Amino acid sequence: MTPKKALNYAYYPGCSLHASAGEYDLSTRELFKKLDIGLTEVPDWFCCGATPAHNVDELLSLSLCAKNLELAEQVEGDLAVACAACFSRLKTAQHVLAESDIKRRQVEKAIDAPVPLTSNVKHLLDILARDLGLEQLEQAVTKPLAGLKVACYYGCLLTRPTDVPNLDCVEAPTIMEDILKAAGAETVAWSHRMECCGANFTLSRPGVVIQLSHAILDSAKEAGADCIMVACPLCHGNLDIRQKEIEGVYNTEYAMPVFYITQLVGLATGLGADKLGLDALIVNPMPLLKEKGLV
Amino acid sequence: MKKKKMLLSTETMDVDFVRKVEALSGTSVRRCFQCGKCSAGCPMATFMEHPPNRVVRLLQLGQWQRILAGRSIWYCASCETCSTRCPNKVHLASIMDALRKLSWDAEGPSKESYVQLANRLFLQNIRTYGRQYEMRLAAVFNVKSGQFLKDLMLGPKLISKGKLKMFHQKNKNMTEIEKIFGRIEEMRKNGEAL
Numbered sequence: 001m002t003p004k005k006a007l008n009y010a011y012y013p014g015c016s017l018h019a020s021a022g023e024y025d026l027s028t029r030e031l032f033k034k035l036d037i038g039l040t041e042v043p044d045w046f047c048c049g050a051t052p053a054h055n056v057d058e059l060l061s062l063s064l065c066a067k068n069l070e071l072a073e074q075v076e077g078d079l080a081v082a083c084a085a086c087f088s089r090l091k092t093a094q095h096v097l098a099e100s101d102i103k104r105r106q107v108e109k110a111i112d113a114p115v116p117l118t119s120n121v122k123h124l125l126d127i128l129a130r131d132l133g134l135e136q137l138e139q140a141v142t143k144p145l146a147g148l149k150v151a152c153y154y155g156c157l158l159t160r161p162t163d164v165p166n167l168d169c170v171e172a173p174t175i176m177e178d179i180l181k182a183a184g185a186e187t188v189a190w191s192h193r194m195e196c197c198g199a200n201f202t203l204s205r206p207g208v209v210i211q212l213s214h215a216i217l218d219s220a221k222e223a224g225a226d227c228i229m230v231a232c233p234l235c236h237g238n239l240d241i242r243q244k245e246i247e248g249v250y251n252t253e254y255a256m257p258v259f260y261i262t263q264l265v266g267l268a269t270g271l272g273a274d275k276l277g278l279d280a281l282i283v284n285p286m287p288l289l290k291e292k293g294l295v
Numbered sequence: 296m297k298k299k300k301m302l303l304s305t306e307t308m309d310v311d312f313v314r315k316v317e318a319l320s321g322t323s324v325r326r327c328f329q330c331g332k333c334s335a336g337c338p339m340a341t342f343m344e345h346p347p348n349r350v351v352r353l354l355q356l357g358q359w360q361r362i363l364a365g366r367s368i369w370y371c372a373s374c375e376t377c378s379t380r381c382p383n384k385v386h387l388a389s390i391m392d393a394l395r396k397l398s399w400d401a402e403g404p405s406k407e408s409y410v411q412l413a414n415r416l417f418l419q420n421i422r423t424y425g426r427q428y429e430m431r432l433a434a435v436f437n438v439k440s441g442q443f444l445k446d447l448m449l450g451p452k453l454i455s456k457g458k459l460k461m462f463h464q465k466n467k468n469m470t471e472i473e474k475i476f477g478r479i480e481e482m483r484k485n486g487e488a489l
């Protein structure tokens with residue numbers, strides 16, 4: 001057996017993880033500690049601009065991302081990103097700036113520094129499945145999630161855009177399923193795993209979000225899933241926080257817990273509910289976890 | 296809905312505008328052969344009066360006013376499905392970005408002010424705090440859009456779960472962010488950037 005290599009990362013949590021998605025941050029830190037993976041938060045990181053910035057001002061969006069890449073240079077190791085939107089923005093910016101001399105010159109002027117083009121931006125999924133590796137992960141599992149049927153939800157941004165070197169196959173990714181199988185869970189085949197939840201319309205057009213997220217919840221239920229797993233705070237907001245509202249509009253009941261990947265994998269490695277922020281979930285996951293004997 | 300006849304004339308075929316869109320998005324609209332694959336996969340097409348493929352067609356014909364007058368660009372969710380699937384590598388999601396920026400710059404005749412309002416507040420938050428302050432974002436949006444009751448039911452529950460923070464996270468290094476905004480404004484004033 002090859003000796004275990006020490007894994008250390010610069011950590012970019014992004015705004016949501018410091019606010020509405022606190023349980024994603026908490027469970028990430030706890031899981032990584034448990035797996036012996038070092039995380040050091042990038043000092044003074046800024047908002048990446050998410051969708052609103054690139055929606056109307058590409059130069060601003062690229063500059064904010066470049067500034068964060070520059071700040072991340074202070075910490076040793078690849079950059080670990082938890083939010084799918086931050087991940088997609090940072091990766092895309094790096095790609096666009098490597099391709100276009102004009103844009104790179106503009107951005108370097110805006111941030112008054114060279115843009116690090118070769119630093120490695122990695123989503124947590126990538127770190128778990130490839131850097132740590134599925135075998136290592138399986139060895140860390142002490143409480144397999146036996147009997148839990150999970151619908152893995154990718155949403156839009158984890159694997160897109162295509163031209164940016166990315167996480168997994170753009171139309172048929174399996175990385176989430178692979179990780180969950182290593183954690184002992186069952187995964188269901190379902191139709192909506194990459195459909196859009198309406199993410200950035202949650203404030204301005206909640207009606208759109210309700211319609212799209214309803215289709216996702218419906219599809220997961222139809223496939224016989226007990227719960228949904230996500231790796232993005234925006235997807236989580238729409239599917240978990242708005243679930244009651246969606247049930248009201250469509251006069252139906254899902255009671256479908258929506259977990260972050262780090263929460264489910266955390267459970268499998270023996271971390272307790274308090275270390276994973278399970279009480280912060282709006283749809284109470286406890287009845288399901290008790291029924292399956294997982295808590 | 297009554298269909299208006301589309302008149303093609305030199306006045307409505309503004310090629311300069313289309314060139315700007317192409318420069319901003321780094322994509323050529325001429326590559327599109329109207330297969331419709333982008334629209335077939337677009338989750339928002341049902342909300343748009345011009346689905347993605349028609350947006351490209353209108354650009355090919357220089358009819359950009361018709362796009363900006365409608366809601367299509369403001370109903371695009373930036374999910375990148377269209378760009379991912381286009382057989383001709385038309386980067387439609389970037390075209391949507393470029394169109395929104397040009398419309399935003401011109402304060403164009405958009406009916407979709409809610410989306411613009413949300414975007415504007417989001418960017419203001421970055422300039423003021425360096426990060427998003429979700430509670431303020433939601434509160435100011437509701438006041439400014441006159442939707443006082445919207446999400447009232449969600450509020451208390453989210454606060455009790457610690458999901459909406461009463462106090463904001465603020466970056467310590469705010470002079471840096473202000474400099475970035477300032478330099479970009481300067482570059483635009485000097486015509487060094489679009």
Ligand code: SF4
Binds near residue numbers: 348
């Ligand atoms: S998928 Fe590409 S080629 Fe086909 S209609 Fe859309 S933009 Fe045109």
Ligand code: SF4
Binds near residue numbers: 336338371374377
């Ligand atoms: S990026 Fe916009 S236009 Fe393209 S598929 Fe998604 S919602 Fe539709």
